[in-house]
Amino acid sequence: MRLALCEDEEVFQDVILDYLNPYILEDRNISIDVFSSGVGLLDRYTRGERYDIVFLDVEMPGILGVDVAKRIRDIDPSAILIFMTAYTQYVKDTFCINAFQCLLKPIKRDVFNEEFERAVNCSNKMKCKYSITNKDKRTIFEIKDIVCIEIYHRHLRLSTVDSSYEYTGSLGNEEKKLSNYGFVRCHQRYLVNMRYIFQVGSDSFVLSTQKRIPISRRLKNDALSKCHRFLMGYCL
Structure with missing residues (x-):
C-alpha cells in the first residue's frame, strides 16, 4: 500500500510519521512518500505515480491542498484523500471533492488510528x-x-x-x-x-x-x- 503525506510544516510531518510508524513496521507492504508542497506531489502524479491514501494539509504555500486534491481527482478518482487542517471553515470545502475525512489539528493518535484503519479497510475493499x-x-x-x-x-x-x-x-x-x-x-x-x-x-x-x-x-x-x-x- 502506497501512502503520500503532503504537509509543509516539519513538526506536523513528524507527528503523522510517528503515528504511521507502527503500521509500517508491522506491514512491510506499506510505504510512504513525504512532500512539503502540493507541487511536488502533483509532479509525481503527472509522472505516473499513484497512491492509495493521500494525507493533505489544507493550507500550504503555492497551492492549497483543496486545489491539489481536485487535480488528483482528475487523474485518479479512486484515491483516498484525508485532509488535515487547523481551521474548521475549510472542512466543508474538503467534502465537496469527496474527501474520505478531514482531521482537525492537533490530531490525537487515537483519532488518527481510527480513521487510518478505516481508510485502509476501504482501500482494500476497492482492490477486490x-x-x-x-x-x-x-x-x-x-x-x-x-x-x-x-x-x-x-x-x-x-x-x-x-x-x-x-x-x-x-x-x-x-x-x-x-x-x-x-x-x-x-x-x-x-x-x-x-x-x-x-x-x-x-x-x-x-x-x-x-x-x-x-x-x-x-x-x-x-x-x-x-x-x-x-x-x-x-x-x-
Whole structure:
C-alpha cells in the first residue's frame, strides 16, 4: 500500500510519521512518500505515480491542498484523500471533492488510528476483484476501476474510465453484489460508483468522466441520502 503525506510544516510531518510508524513496521507492504508542497506531489502524479491514501494539509504555500486534491481527482478518482487542517471553515470545502475525512489539528493518535484503519479497510475493499463473462470470455476488474454499470440494449454495459464492456446479466443482481462497495442505484437503468461523482444535481449526477447520469424520481431520496453519507465519509 502506497501512502503520500503532503504537509509543509516539519513538526506536523513528524507527528503523522510517528503515528504511521507502527503500521509500517508491522506491514512491510506499506510505504510512504513525504512532500512539503502540493507541487511536488502533483509532479509525481503527472509522472505516473499513484497512491492509495493521500494525507493533505489544507493550507500550504503555492497551492492549497483543496486545489491539489481536485487535480488528483482528475487523474485518479479512486484515491483516498484525508485532509488535515487547523481551521474548521475549510472542512466543508474538503467534502465537496469527496474527501474520505478531514482531521482537525492537533490530531490525537487515537483519532488518527481510527480513521487510518478505516481508510485502509476501504482501500482494500476497492482492490477486490470483480468479474464479468461475455460469450465465455471472462474479464476481471478491480472494483475501484468500475465507474458505472447500465442497462444497454437488453444487456449490461460496465464502464471504466477509458473502456466499456457489454455482458448479459441483471442490474438488480449487480446492485446486490456491489452495495457494500460504495455503489448507488439512482435510476432503473444505472448503478454508479460514488467515488466518481463530481457534481450532484437535483435530477442527475455528473461523473468525473463528464458522463451525466439521470436520477429517477422514485429512487431520488434514497440515492441522494446515500450519496450525502458517502461524501461525508460514513459510507464504509
